[in-house]
Amino acid sequence: MSLQIWIDGLFAGSVFAIIALSMTIVYQPTRIMNFAQGEGFILGAALGYQLVGVWKWPLIQSLVVLVIAAALMGFIMERMVMLPVQLSGSKFAWIIATLAAAMIFQSAFNIKYVNVTFSYFDLIEKDISIFGAKLSVQKLLVILMMIIVFIANDQFLKRTLWGRSIRAIAHNPDTSTILGIPTKPVIKLAFITGTIVIALVGFLASPVIIVAPAAGLFFTIQGFTAAIIGGVGSPKGAVVGGLMIGILDSVVRSWLGGTWGLFSTFFVLAVILILKPNGFFGKRVEGR
Amino acid sequence: MSDLRIEGLTITYGGAKALDNLSIEVKTGEFVALLGANGAGKTTTLRATSGLMRPAAGKIFFDGVEITKVPGHKRTALGIGHVPEGRQIFPDHTVEENLQLGTFVRRKHRAETTQSLEDMYGLFPRLKERHKQAAGTLSGGEAQMLAIARALMSRPKILMLDEPSLGLAPQLVLELFKYLKRLHAEQGLTILLVEQQARLALQLAQRAYILERGAVKIEGKSKDLINDPRVAEAYLGTAS
Ligand SMILES: Nc1ncnc2c1ncn2[C@@H]1O[C@H](COP(=O)(O)OP(=O)(O)O)[C@@H](O)[C@H]1O
Ligand SMILES: [Mg+2]
DSSP states (O other), X not given: OOHHHHHHHHHHHHHHHHHHHHHHHHHXXXXXXXXXXHHHHHHHHHHXXXXXXXXXXXXXXXXXXXXXXXXXXXXXXXXXXXXXXXXXXXXXHHHHHHHHHHHHHHHHHHHHTTTOOBXXXXXXXXXXXXXXXXXXXXXXXXXXXXXXXXXXXXXXXXXXXXXXXHHXXXXXXXXXXXXXXXXXXXXXXXXXXXXXXXXXXXXXHHXXXXXXXXXXXXXXXXXXXXXXXXXXXXXXXXXXHHXXXXXXXXXXXXXXXXXXXXXXXXXXXXXXXXXXXXXXXXXXXXXX | OOOEEEEXXXXXXXXXXXXXXXXXXXXXXXXXXXXXXXXXXXXXXXXXXXXXXXXXXXXXXETTEEOTTSOHHHHHXXXXXXXXXXXXXXXXXXXXXXXXXXXXXXXXXXXXXHHHHHHHHHHOHHHHHTTTSBGGGSOHXXXXXXXXXXXXXTOOSEEEEEOTXXXXXXXXXHHHHHHHHHHHHHHOOEEEEEESOHHXXXXXXSEEEEEETTEEEEEEEHHHHTTOHHHHHHHHSOOO
């Protein structure tokens, strides 16, 4: 099998891993899997298309606007998700709240960008050659970003008091509050950080993979799948799960043709759910 | 100073009143017990004081300053410590991590918090032995010690405890109450103790309030209440 297939898989896997990491960042304090998370990916892709592709803005300016817009989206998303959750008191409110948020953002993207696919020229038009296989600098940036986001999130959770507080909030927000931990601001910040992360990968990856305005839920499901395979809530799990489905997809596609890629992803998901219901690195999530 | 004053507090769940125009006061250095039958409103009183519940009416003052609208996490920094009902330790964090979480409001004073950790281990040697263990593996008595130590790590001026004796063997309850007595006598900690075991609590506390259906039914000095037949009655009274 050619090295190119593995490199392409590594790139696709890094995209899925970053999506899963961004969902993990939101999940850590809330124990909510945000089905609207993929809309942040579309935001990044759309802004890349609009600012860099259409308006020909310089990269740095575009990135600044992207981060601000993503932070705003994360802020709005937190209200759209947490307000119904807090008001309803139902254990399942998050499902409908996050799906509703996904639909609302998706409609907004569809109105603005009907029949557009987000692709613009490479940010950095340069290829690196590795034993005859090609890796564009842009793809390399995505892979590097995955590694950085993973290490930052993992070390933050393990080594800092803030990181430990986030695990505490997930377990019991009231008890965290009486210890002086600002639970609500931490949750807001998680939504904002998660959205910035996923918007950045949308921005970096959309020229390579070609993204449609309505594809948010597709990316959400890929990230969700990666997170479940790796173990929900674990940064390591997000990376392992993301890389697994990315590489698997690439390998199976080259063997059996494009349509088998997705099938193999969900087949593996099903098998892993049976063999390891909590994923590779997940803990059993106990009810409160 | 750590005067706590609650004035005319009313709290509702849906339509039902859990607290109905409740007024209590704990003065600096006092040890006060908050007693009453199940459902009388004791837990709700503590949760409101910690900022976990929004009152429909009434005011809460701490150190002479109104805190009714201060968010819960900021009240910890003001000096309000709370050992919640059912201990609520974090089972997946280690014993030491649980204690460190208690220092959240003092996190910028590293040397001081390290000292507090040593102090807690001195006070509760069994926590030291188990400091690397996941807190979920502790026995009921150890978990209660951890919950108290964790609250003390924030250096509260007033410590509110919600039924700390719940689920403990009688022997351990006595040991626990000995610790509380020491904290009050030796460290001058102001204490508001919620208890089901009224007789024991009255032996420790200087004063007590007995709640019924969200309001103060009886209040007075412990030595007067301990033989008051109305106290026993309040526990048999209907709580709805
Ligand atoms: N989460 C809740 N939802 C609805 N009602 C509640 C809730 N918690 C407490 N209550 C009601 O509020 C009243 C006071 O409860 P609580 O403060 O827990 O009493 P106590 O601690 O003295 O046993 C009771 O009537 C109880 O049924
Ligand atoms: Mg109670």
